[in-house]
Amino acid sequence: MSMSINNRGLPPQLASQVMSNVKEELNAMMGKLREGMQSGKITPQELGPLLQGMRQLAQSAKGAMADGKMTMTEMNNLSQQSLNTALNIKSSFTNGSTTANPGMANTALPPQLGAQVLNNLKQEQSAMLGKIAEGVKSGKITPQELSQLMKGVEQLAQATKSASADGQITRGEAAQLSQMSMNNALNGKSAFENSSQSSFAPFSPVAQTAARQLGAISQGVQQGSIGNGELAMLAESQGALAAAASRSPTDTARLTGAQKMMDVEIGLARLSNVNV
Numbered sequence: 001m002s003m004s005i006n007n008r009g010l011p012p013q014l015a016s017q018v019m020s021n022v023k024e025e026l027n028a029m030m031g032k033l034r035e036g037m038q039s040g041k042i043t044p045q046e047l048g049p050l051l052q053g054m055r056q057l058a059q060s061a062k063g064a065m066a067d068g069k070m071t072m073t074e075m076n077n078l079s080q081q082s083l084n085t086a087l088n089i090k091s092s093f094t095n096g097s098t099t100a101n102p103g104m105a106n107t108a109l110p111p112q113l114g115a116q117v118l119n120n121l122k123q124e125q126s127a128m129l130g131k132i133a134e135g136v137k138s139g140k141i142t143p144q145e146l147s148q149l150m151k152g153v154e155q156l157a158q159a160t161k162s163a164s165a166d167g168q169i170t171r172g173e174a175a176q177l178s179q180m181s182m183n184n185a186l187n188g189k190s191a192f193e194n195s196s197q198s199s200f201a202p203f204s205p206v207a208q209t210a211a212r213q214l215g216a217i218s219q220g221v222q223q224g225s226i227g228n229g230e231l232a233m234l235a236e237s238q239g240a241l242a243a244a245a246s247r248s249p250t251d252t253a254r255l256t257g258a259q260k261m262m263d264v265e266i267g268l269a270r271l272s273n274v275n276v
Contacts, residue, residue: 009069034175053085105241114169129218135192137211138199143246145191146155150239161228220270230269
């Protein structure tokens with residue numbers, strides 16, 4: 001009987017509140033992480049595992065709602081995982097490992113760690129774009145939501161390009177970029193799972209083309225043929241197209257023409273093979 005209760009879906013309102021709590025906790029953890037990196041209380045060696053713990057918590061939350069519901073067991077597991085992640089961050093503040101320099105936010109990470117931060121961001125951007133493409137294709141992500149999500153993708157790509165322009169990543173930049181990436185992922189998840197849907201998307205050539213293009217951009221980012229400069233440009237264009245589709249969904253001829261130009265832009269971006 002106890003197992004049956006634990007595996008029964010929570011009331012939707014409670015499940016939604018749990019997800020909201022997890023998002024707030026992740027944001028609070030990222031703020032604490034940034035504080036630790038800027039103060040020097042969190043070392044470069046500690047940064048990677050802490051970020052990984054936060055990503056795992058976000059993935060667990062996503063998995064818990066994959067079937068559209070959350071069980072008591074899943075809620076308890078998320079609470080325990082969130083607590084453990086927070087405790088690990090707190091431990092990094094008090095374990096005595098410190099650079100003891102309040103100006104460390106501007107100190108460059110070791111080259112290998114900086115490269116790992118950039119690679120993680122690339123993989124996260126690619127995965128998010130793939131998920132957005134899936135949402136657009138199914139109608140779970142509306143043109144209006146797509147427009148907003150593309151702004152986040154564009155801003156992260158621009159910030160990453162700027163941060164790495166001098167060939168290195170500082171501790172403060174790593175914290176900021178990681179927070180932006182996590183916020184983008186959470187916003188994408190929210191758009192994918194909320195009640196707003198585009199019912200005709202599966203039958204709309206415009207929506208299906210947008211999904212295909214997003215998939216191509218995702219693949220280019222993952223393969224390295226689309227760098228941050230190109231990604232920022234493509235995200236801006238894709239966002240503008242989505243905004244136009246939201247305003248004038250029946251203007252198919254104009255939207256289709258603009259998407260043909262978008263295909264050219266994607267092709268040129270991938271051919272440029274610029275990795276920044």
